[in-house]
Amino acid sequence: MTFIDAAAQSKTFGRAWQDLATGFGKRELWLHLGWQDIKQRYRRSVLGPFWITIATGTMACALGGLYSVLFGLPLAEHLPYVTLGLIIWNLINASILEGADVFVSNEGLIKQLPTPLSVHVYRLVWRQVILFGHNVIIFVIIAVIFPQPWKWTDLSVIPALALIVLNCVWVALCFGILATRYRDISPLLFSLVQLLFYLTPIIWNDQMLQEQGAGTWARIIEFNPLLHYVDIVRAPLLGADQEWRHWAVVIVLTVVGWVVTLLAMRQYRSRVAYWV
Template sequence: MNTFQSTTSVILDNNPTTDKVSFIQNIKVAINDIYSALKNYKLWIFMGFSEIRRRYRRTLIGPFWTTLSLGIFIGCMGFLLSSLWKSDPRSFMPYFCTGYVSWILIQSILHEGCVTFMSSEAYMRQIFLPHSTYACLVSSRNLMVFFHHLLVVAIVLVYARTSINLNLLYIIPGLIVTFFTGIWMSLLLGMLCLRFRDFQQIINSLIQLAMFVTPIMWQPHQLGSKGLIVTQLNPLHHYISIIRMPLLGQAPTLDNWMYTIGFSLICALITIIALSKHHKKIIFWL
């Protein structure tokens, strides 16, 4: 018997009165997308590991190549900057190194966040996974690279004879907040740059600028009273602080936590709304 048939009558649910219901439904779809992606953590951790493995296959020291080049950069720039600022390398180097390593984490999430979906096109067309899976992949993969870079931090801290204390544990919530903000940013930037390809270029040049505006190579007090405003209003500064300060054996300030957690929550809200609006369209933007 014929259990499927084509009907000629057109009954479509594009009735304007159902708009409000569909808005809430779309929000549910977006939240469900993020939730199911997070729940399937084994998948994106596996994907992240294999991507890192692929990148450095048949090299002797693998991902430590970036660590090595980072180490050389930090070594050279650290000494150069410390003589420029006329400060003791032993006190300046740990500050610069931890800040720069944290910056690399944030910067690479933003960079790769622009191509969250573009770089996963092959998978998106072949298999069904929640869109957020690819954002989790971007965020977690860069976190894995960050752990490699901690080797440079360890060497610098030993060189500067900085003692490590229990404040180091603050890095755990710090990285968790950064990881989640990374997911929101990868989703948002991924959607934006996918639909409007120009944004990738714009964001890349903004990131370059941001590195100099954020206190990584210089310290906020060097700018005097003006610097306080520039750094306090810059969310990147707070994100760097919640990773940098624990590594230096200091506790991040309440301000740092409030700014980062607040920023993350606002991003989460915008992401959920944006995802709920464009969830269906992402695949067509590819």
């Protein structure tokens, strides 16, 4: 078999799918590595990863309390709203920004340990899921203080979280491959995500826009995809009525994202080791 034939065989959807399946099969490896990342980061710390929980909780209380006073919103409604927005945002934000550097930061392992590329992405997403679980404690405390009007249909938060995690995987894979080849993508994503934070209803809501007469902005912000991702998780946890347009947008973006990611893996998966 010639080098050209071998290269052609590596650029198939079968090889791309095999990478994903084989990587997922190595669960013991990436589950262990993800947990070790957190332990190593907070080594010799008394509170460990709960420092992130404390920081998120402090910011949520400060922003929730401030904006509820500024705009005359009930604290019992706005504080849980802001808290969940920040918790969900942290998961999405880390998957995008850390995902862009996932292969560069694992250069040593990629060159020395023959494992599927997806292992490093699963490790990253698993680490963020653990941190998300820590941060949810903040909302649980707030929900005890300000009970939410939950109903059985709010169990849709489970498939919503599954969709978020599924999207985190393709985002990290896709941006990780592209940012490894083009290093300018990582700082570009940082600036873009920072902008999207202010255009996503996290510390503000539609009611604020309407009261300020900014209905045009509300229509423009509909084109922000992160709005829809945040809402499918936040709405059921707040016991609010769900808008199915958010689900439709997220499902469509999930399918499109995975198609693009499989194309990127098919074409460039074998080159990542040379780019890092």
